[in-house]
Amino acid sequence: MSDILQSLNPVQKEAASCTEGPLLILAGAGSGKTRVLTHRIAYLIEEKGVNPWNIMAITFTNKAAQEMRDRVDRLVEFGAESIWVATFHSSCVRILRRYIDRLGYDNHFTIYDTDDQKSVIRKAVKELDLDPKQYREGPLLGVISAAKNEMIEPQDFETQAGGDFRICQEAKIYKAYQKTLIDNNAVDFDDLLLLTVRLLRENRDILEAYQERLRYIMVDEYQDTNSVQFELIRLLSGKYHNLCVVGDDDQSIYKFRGADITNILSFEETFPGAKVVKLEQNYRSTNNILEAANSVIANNAHRKEKHLWSENGEGKEVSFIHYETAYGEAEDVIDKIQTSVHMGKYQYQDCAILYRTNAQSRAFEEKCIKKSVPYRLVGGVNFYQRQEIKDILAYLKTIDSGRDDLSVTRIVNVPKRGIGQVTLNKLAVYASEHGMRLFQAMEQAEQIPGIGKAADKIKGFVNQIMVFRALAKELDAAELIESILEQTGYLEELEKLEEDKAQAKQENLDEFQNKAADYYANHDEAALTDFLEEVALVADIDNMDSEADSLTLMTLHSAKGLEFPVVYMTGMEEGLFPSYMSMNSGDPGDIEEERRLCYVGITRAMQQLTLTAAKQRMVHGNIQYSAISRFVKELPQEKLDWKEETFGGLFKKGPSMTANSLSGSLFGGSSSMSSGSSFSASQGSQTAKKTNYDNVFDLKYAKAFSSPKPDSLDYKEGDRVSHIKFGKGTVLAVEDMKKDYQVTVEFDTAGVKKLFAGFAKLKKI
Ligand SMILES: Nc1ncnc2c1ncn2[C@@H]1O[C@H](COP(=O)(O)OP(=O)(O)OP(=O)(O)O)[C@@H](O)[C@H]1O
Numbered sequence: 001m002s003d004i005l006q007s008l009n010p011v012q013k014e015a016a017s018c019t020e021g022p023l024l025i026l027a028g029a030g031s032g033k034t035r036v037l038t039h040r041i042a043y044l045i046e047e048k049g050v051n052p053w054n055i056m057a058i059t060f061t062n063k064a065a066q067e068m069r070d071r072v073d074r075l076v077e078f079g080a081e082s083i084w085v086a087t088f089h090s091s092c093v094r095i096l097r098r099y100i101d102r103l104g105y106d107n108h109f110t111i112y113d114t115d116d117q118k119s120v121i122r123k124a125v126k127e128l129d130l131d132p133k134q135y136r137e138g139p140l141l142g143v144i145s146a147a148k149n150e151m152i153e154p155q156d157f158e159t160q161a162g163g164d165f166r167i168c169q170e171a172k173i174y175k176a177y178q179k180t181l182i183d184n185n186a187v188d189f190d191d192l193l194l195l196t197v198r199l200l201r202e203n204r205d206i207l208e209a210y211q212e213r214l215r216y217i218m219v220d221e222y223q224d225t226n227s228v229q230f231e232l233i234r235l236l237s238g239k240y241h242n243l244c245v246v247g248d249d250d251q252s253i254y255k256f257r258g259a260d261i262t263n264i265l266s267f268e269e270t271f272p273g274a275k276v277v278k279l280e281q282n283y284r285s286t287n288n289i290l291e292a293a294n295s296v297i298a299n300n301a302h303r304k305e306k307h308l309w310s311e312n313g314e315g316k317e318v319s320f321i322h323y324e325t326a327y328g329e330a331e332d333v334i335d336k337i338q339t340s341v342h343m344g345k346y347q348y349q350d351c352a353i354l355y356r357t358n359a360q361s362r363a364f365e366e367k368c369i370k371k372s373v374p375y376r377l378v379g380g381v382n383f384y385q386r387q388e389i390k391d392i393l394a395y396l397k398t399i400d401s402g403r404d405d406l407s408v409t410r411i412v413n414v415p416k417r418g419i420g421q422v423t424l425n426k427l428a429v430y431a432s433e434h435g436m437r438l439f440q441a442m443e444q445a446e447q448i449p450g451i452g453k454a455a456d457k458i459k460g461f462v463n464q465i466m467v468f469r470a471l472a473k474e475l476d477a478a479e480l481i482e483s484i485l486e487q488t489g490y491l492e493e494l495e496k497l498e499e500d501k502a503q504a505k506q507e508n509l510d511e512f513q514n515k516a517a518d519y520y521a522n523h524d525e526a527a528l529t530d531f532l533e534e535v536a537l538v539a540d541i542d543n544m545d546s547e548a549d550s551l552t553l554m555t556l557h558s559a560k561g562l563e564f565p566v567v568y569m570t571g572m573e574e575g576l577f578p579s580y581m582s583m584n585s586g587d588p589g590d591i592e593e594e595r596r597l598c599y600v601g602i603t604r605a606m607q608q609l610t611l612t613a614a615k616q617r618m619v620h621g622n623i624q625y626s627a628i629s630r631f632v633k634e635l636p637q638e639k640l641d642w643k644e645e646t647f648g649g650l651f652k653k654g655p656s657m658t659a660n661s662l663s664g665s666l667f668g669g670s671s672s673m674s675s676g677s678s679f680s681a682s683q684g685s686q687t688a689k690k691t692n693y694d695n696v697f698d699l700k701y702a703k704a705f706s707s708p709k710p711d712s713l714d715y716k717e718g719d720r721v722s723h724i725k726f727g728k729g730t731v732l733a734v735e736d737m738k739k740d741y742q743v744t745v746e747f748d749t750a751g752v753k754k755l756f757a758g759f760a761k762l763k764k765i
């Protein structure tokens, strides 16, 4: 066998050298799938004499495409540059730039981004005389995108509506939207794929030309392809059938973007005569880590059975640490990493901290900055650089002093107040002529010549800030943030965004409120100025050097395909991971998707894996007690190195404390909290006593969060209420407790929750 394949094991060799006909490499994480793909390309060129021009390799992200090209460059002597290595989208752009005129477009088409798309939707809704409140851009874009991913064109969408009023209206919007795009010679991201498929279906000559050229097609991370991507591959490989796809059904984590796991599960039916190769030897992780991964994923019903093993030895035991608070979790994890680096065991770049939601990065980022640990945030903007956080910070700064013109400029039209650039210029000129700050000039707007009617709008803004200034004396920063979000209409604006985006921003804002609540809990008599000073210190990220040896922080989703010697999976709590949404959607498939994500996380670790959870975490300014994630329970318990943090230190769990004997209190099994329900406590001390979490953080929180019991409630059993985070719901029960009312609410999407009335601030609707 050739030299090129020398570094592969026999099964990998078989896969890499099986070049003709359809081939599915179905294999678990770290078994060398990506490695086989790159070696296969080299083998085709060097051994089989295939022209690089005839080879296509498709990946999902630009980063992966770049890496694939680099790896092939190293293996192949000449011609690597003419291999077609690209993502799905860039492949389509390439085809369409050449041939889109066949579909009636001009070849110099424009690609619309989300902002452009939204304005097209707004225009369509207006033209159709529909209520923009009922037909919001975000959700409509979601509907259109889903239709396009299923290759449903506007006319088919209408036919499928079958008289349903709402769907009929959506069909009209879709039609108008598409017409505008065509009139502007523009395409959206989904069109790129859809139009390419249409082009190939309707133009035999073009299809045949590409089929003839792209004789060998390879797709990495095949488990995440959606219908239209699948169709594109099917068409292109339709003549030579030399299609090699690699993937792992257990790592399919993009269902929410239309990825269809059946594409991989039914490969053999779709491509008759397909050869299937399974790789089971893992080269990445120790056996302890693999056993953890195998044991968790075994709980999914719909999967192809496979079992990973490795020759890397047992390795260190997988650990689980249960902290009292999320604050303690962040502090200790960063400490542990720093210690291992100081001891010379690892470098920062060997370590990764993974979490379920972007907002969780905040606590870790702060600890890194405080302890001078260099870090790199992958696939996200640093917490304090995020748009919504900068907006709210700008409000707080303006409320605090109004001297920062940048902040004032940032928020004057956020949300929109209709104050135009011309007016702002006049204000700036007036301010500089009179040696004032911009905000002072605004306070005197009516005296400024030429401002005219805009003066009223400016006064409105100034008055609002004045009201907040008064409030700032009464409220702590967390409450102030809440009133800013509500009273300026910022939250309302958020709701108009696409669901994913709105939710991510909402989570970040919640996390910022938690930060504020946390700060006030730990600083008696803190003022807004002190809080802003603290934030300025922790938000200083200018001294970050992306090239330097640094710790990686990222979400589980963005960790796919990567590997690290040391991995921490944090926030392993019911409601966080798995997420509330997946727990309450009613579709068991959603929990399975979360479990696959957990599997992806575990299998990133090469030598050392630690899972962590916190008993209490601030969620939307409330302390929330959560049970340990079910995924922790699914790990092989007898091999798990389990530590409990109690007051003053970490203690190893004694041999008699098996997971099952603890399940009542730790997994929420026997307590009044059903699995997945959360407990928002205003009476921290009371709850703390009951659950015996007598640690110093509890007392501080308790002090900060004891809010008076309301005299009476304006809602009762059966009423509809709304909660700022959980949305709308129906009151199931109201219990009059000594210190507060405990209200049980069944939320429409967030499930059943028990809340304390004094803190939950439920509104009757
Ligand atoms: N035969 C082999 N000999 C030595 N190392 C190998 C071999 N096969 C794979 N590896 C190494 O194992 C690690 C995992 O390989 P690779 O990233 O290709 O796996 P994968 O199946 O694509 O994983 P994932 O499912 O996470 O994408 C890499 O560091 C790779 O270099």
Ligand SMILES: [Mg+2]
Residues within 6 Å of the ligand: 033, 034, 035, 561
């Ligand atoms: Mg891979």
